[in-house]
Amino acid sequence: MYISELHKGIESEITVKGWVTNSRSSKGIEFIVLRDGTGYLQCVIDQNNVGEDNYNEAKILTQESSVELTGKIIENEREENGLELLVSKLLIVSISEEFPITNKAHGVEFLADKRHLWLRSKRQWAIMKIRNNIIYAIHNFFQKEGFVQTDAPIFTANAAEGTTTLFETDFYDNPAYLTQSGQLYGEAMAMALNKIYTFGPTFRAEKSKTRRHLAEFWMIEPEMAFYNNEMNMDVIEKFLQSVISEVLDKSKTELKILDRDTALFEKIIKNEFPRITYTEAVKILKGEKDVNGKNSLTTLEADLSDLKSKIEELKKDIAEREKMVSDTNIKKGKRNFIKSKIGQLKNELKSTEEKASYIPQWLESAKNFEFGKDLGGSDETVLTRMFELPIMVYNWPHEIKAFYMKRDADNPDFAKGVDVLAPEGYGEIVGGGERETNKDLLIEKINEHGLPMDAFEWYLDLRRFGSVPHAGFGLGLERLVSWICKTQHIRETIPFPRYYGRLTP
RNA sequence: UCUUCAGUAGCUCAGUUGGUUAGAGCAUCUGACUGUUAAUCAGAGGGUCGUAGGUUCAAGUCCUACCUGAAGAGCCA
Secondary structure, three states: OOHHHHHHHOOOEEEEEEEEEEEEEEOOEEEEEEEOOOOEEEEEEEHHHHHHHHHHHHHOOOOOOEEEEEEEEEEOOOOOOOEEEEEEEEEEEEOOOOOOOOOOOOOHHHHHHOHHHHOOOHHHHHHHHHHHHHHHHHHHHHHHOOOEEEOOOOEEOOOOOOOOOOOEEEEOOEEEEEOOOOHHHHHHHHHHHOOEEEEEEEEOOOOOOOOOOOOEEEEEEEEEEOOOHHHHHHHHHHHHHHHHHHHHHHOHHHHHHOOOOOHHHHHHOOOOOOEEEHHHHHHHHOOOOOEOOEOHHHHHHHHHHHHHHHHHHHHHHHHHHHHHHHOOOOOHHHHHHHHHHHHHHHHHHHHHHHHHHHHHHHHHHHHOOOOOOOOOHHHHHHHHHOOOOOEEEEEEEHHHOOOOEOEOOOOOOEEEEEEEEEOOOOEEEEEEEEEOOOHHHHHHHHHHOOOOHHHHHHHHHHHHOOOOOEEEEEEEHHHHHHHHHOOOOHHHHOOOOOEOOEOOO
16 A cells, blocks of 8 residues: 555555655664655554564664565554554565665755665655646646647757757767757647647756756747737746646645745735836836835845844854853753754855845846846846746847847837746746747848858748747746745756756766 | 855764864664654764875965865856
8 A cells, every 4th residue: 555545544454565764763662764655654663563573673674675564554643644554564675775865964966966866855755746746737737728739859950049058969970959949849830730838858058057057957838829928928827827726736745845835826826927028127126116115226235134134143043052062961962953953053154144245246236237138147036026926027128039039019129028037036937928920030030140041941931831920938847846846956856957067867 | 157165984064373193963883772753872883184286393274276066147947
């Protein structure tokens, strides 16, 4: 029986198969926390119940040893899931060698090296389950809305946007690149199937070293025929609300394990997202325009002074606890507990100081933002800080957007693109817009970007044969997972992350 | 690519102004304990201080270069 189904078997005799994730012992009694991939369960091995042979076997169980345990399921309020297994029989499947990942703290590099084992830990388990639910919710939404899922190729002859670095491979003695977007192919398929979406891996060879970047990530790219950018934004909003609402519903346990506050999500699924133009966004960023009485520059300054007082508090707290540790009368266990708390506080202090040190730079960068430029990571953080919900920034200067973005006839300097910025500093999770339908403008743009025209002949065909207005967007799956799970780094959101400097395991 | 910080036991870290034989917790092993929740208690083993040079009577500690990692910027989803 799977641990997730045990509530059906209370008071009955069942067998669970899994791995020992933690064990504690006392004389004549062993407590084992078993995980089977579907959940966690405390199992009690009492010498009086299992007999001496089984009990002696239980004593040699190491972390991650695999076992089959038979016994009676009983209710126990002290446990997280309210259940406990009174073991009557123990069968060892395999005794594990010393497991490198313990229940204590580990550094990021060590965990990344041991990713294949790290995935077994509770937090990673919860993230992977949420990732799965997000993927399911995405398909669910599009399928219900009548979209057809199609696939774009991974090998491509050239760049879609030309600006970013590509991974080059050898394709039968010719250079080929790993795709950085399936969008152009999505457009072709939308002309054949109307509303479509692609769901596949994409690759960017940028040497980005931030907590928001991966070299290999999964992207969802819907494309809709006969849609303009306003309709596109409506879809994005409905889509994100639908996914979040489904995750809220299905991933309660996992969100709790991650200690994720879901109040924000409740608001998101009930309220329209603010839509602001790039021009407005710049004004807000520079502090020239307030949002609900809030000014970006003063908000940032207030954040800074909050951080500073937090730093003082932490320092005081640490000093007090260090005094407690130096007391010789204190019990060893208590002292270790305080020591580990001090370690935690020191880490918190370090990251708070780091954060505080960046704010003045962010302030400068916000104040001096040059109209016409793309929003940087810090600008996005400042901007989203002004709103509670995700925000949609639309109508961007056409020069900083891709060649296929539709020019706004009323404001020729702008293109009908839209970016969705996630709250809490998670940045851009969606980028999209309406596509250019004017073939001559497209040709002009392709030349401007210095792209090889012959590689885009097929794309221009889409404008030659029954061209229609159409729009779409791209969602970075890992960015969404990262935000929903509130992870420290995007590398926790994919089973085996690939990023600058990381190719194994 | 740039800026800042870091690299000491299997893991997480401490190591004061350069000064005796390099320290703790966890993990491992041995023992104690009949309801533990990161269990606790007693004991044991475990080190090329990232690498290479240099300064010095003396370097984990100071200097230089390189390697690796982290955070941020740039670029982006």
